Amino acid sequence: MKVMLLTHSFTPEISPPQRRWSIIVDELGQLGHEITVVTPKSNRIATKRQRRLLDSPYVTLQHYPSMRRSKTMLGKVLKHGVDAVLSVPAAFRRQKPDVIVATVPAIPTLIVGFVASRLRRVPLVVDLRDAWPDLLSESQVIKFRWVEPVISKLISFIVNRSDMLVTVTQGLAFKMQRNGMENIATIPNGVETERADLEVSQRESDGEFHILYLGNIGRSQGLETVIRAMKHVPENVRLRIVGQGTEKAKLVRLAMDLGLDIDFQDPVYGQRVLENYSWADTCVVSLRPDWPSFNHTVPSKLYELLYLNQHVTGLVRGEAAEIIRDSNAGVVIEQDASALSSYINEVVANPKILQTNHSGTDWVRKHGSLRQAGRDYAKLLATVIDAHAKR
Template identity: 30%
Template sequence: MKILVISQYWYPENGVPQRRWTWLSDLLRSKYALEVIAPPPHYRRNLKLLDWAKQIVGRGRGDLEFGPSGERIHRTFFIPGGNSLTQKALNQLTVAMGMMLKLTVLSFSHPSRKPDVIIGTVPALPTAVVTYFASKVLRAPYIIDLRDAWPDLLSQSDQWNNSVGSRSFREFLLSHGPLQGASWLTDRSVNWVLAHSSGVMVTSSHLEENLRSRFSKNGRELPLVTIRNVFPSRTDFVRQYVNEDLKGTLNVLYAGTIGRAQNLANAVEAAKIAATSGVDVHLRFVGAGAAKEALREMAEALGVHAEFYFRRPADALDEHYEWADTALVHLTDWEPLERAVPSKTYELMSSGLHISGVVAGEAAEIIEYCNAGEVVPPERPRELAALWVRLANNPSELRVGNLGREWVAKERTEIAPEKLYAFIRNVFGDK
């Protein structure tokens, strides 16, 4: 069987979608031929105009690459993005147009090249439409790999900028009409693509259940499978001991995206509240995102002890993991996020670090089931502060057992591969 993957994020980039698909590519390449259409690496890179132009010109002279699993990668046109919603949208739309052009130009007509199945990875949301377009052009069935609860998160668009400070004038204008129209069109388009797919891969069982209830109607049951983001961690760190002598302090690490869906202002406020109970919470944020500067300003204004570090790959986080007494997994209280599990949850469970989970839904259930830490509801800073005060005063509660590490290892090495192969086999048969 020959598989074509369409994605806006790919190796050698190091984000969650890229690491997920480096892992899945390795699994798929053990059984199938794999080709990829993706833009050049530019995610979270501040490309200058001249560098971008050189990259585009260079790609025109030969754009076929090979990934770490031996997958053939066809690179596409793109315009660099940024942190603002409009910049991200422009980037995703231009990449989508480049993908359509690439699909038109590439000669998949020869029987040896034509894919048997197409997999589109979402987000970015325009990729769903490109995947549907590709299925028509190439006359091949398609699967959507749906990471997070899209398009349901579009219903929260009026709250997307709550954690990033004041909106730009451009975003203010676009939010009065254009954003609503674009959200409505995207919601309808993505749901149409999902409903007409040959199957959908998701990252949480709650999302799988939600989609099954919505799309399995009129006698047709939409094939669904949950493949969690349990891709291999790039750190070998394992917590060996717990500091029993905290002396009224608690080191709290957050490593990940500092963005809209996290709203980490809640954690800063909790640290301020904990100080009134005599506990000095030291916050350390490692990462990047649209809300980082607003969060830094808030911490300074409240006098909270907070350090900010640039985003680092997982294999460079060991010193931060060693420093931390507990690690923060944090989402805001948007209803669709109850069907999302931050991938950092699995890495922290593998590392044996105590998790302070500010999450609801499936993420909370996993942390509690695996005894990987403790959970408080999102947007409840007083409850989070109370948790941190209790941990600082009772450091023995920071110990976690091996259940979380064993659970993740089994999901990664046994359950996910078996489910992936069975899903493709059941939907498309053996070819």
């Protein structure tokens, strides 16, 4: 079958949708399918591993010009809107596909996917990675009150008229089903469990306790809780926050106001990610507690940490918390600075609590293989195409 994928980020970019879809696309290709990826032009230099995918005969990239990345929320929204307009010609340039897949939360990508599927008369599959449209109202990312309901209704309109909705969590699937959506499947996030080159060396004890957060530093993460907890822990506890995002400057100021020596670092990639994991005794996964949609949101980073045998300190609820408990590779803490500091003091006194015995690795191999996700997607897309042909 011929698949067209619309996504705001693809190889050689480094992002959650890129990590998910580069493996799924590769698996679809190895199964004999042809994939056209409509995505913004990237200035990143592809690694040798990425070039293997980009040079494969079953993948065709349709690039379009893109605005530069912005650190502000308004800038990100503007970039997605402009990129969507520029992507329209690319979505019609190649031969007619059998099915179009649009990844969300890049909302303009959803709109382009819907228009392209209707004009080309092919089925549309929506890959919903976050809890939209509810998350849109909870985050208040749109400052004009009258705009948010309009966009939320537009999202619901398109999603409800897609031929298939794919969610990454069961909770989100159940919620969308209660909202009236009928054709829903769940294909979770994960990692490429077949890679043998990902290995993290174990840290030797040196009298210090190291806590690492590595990832996006935005409003969704609620990392101020972690910083406030550091006010009440022993001096031998070190916190390192690696990444970039709209809230980083505020967190740096908060740490300074509290008189805390926190190691803020810029984003890292590849081998340097593994080096940071080797530095850590535990890795934080955090989602703020006051947005209900996060009950059925699982950060993609969680799968990576578990697969690489990292101990996880989870400031999360819902399905993400269930995964941490089920994997026996970490602990879920109440999303409160006092509760977190108490736990840190407990672990410093008894570091054996951090032993995971590769239980997280085993769990991800069973439940979080992106290669298996690619095979599941192939079966699902074939079903969608057959159903559309019978109408």
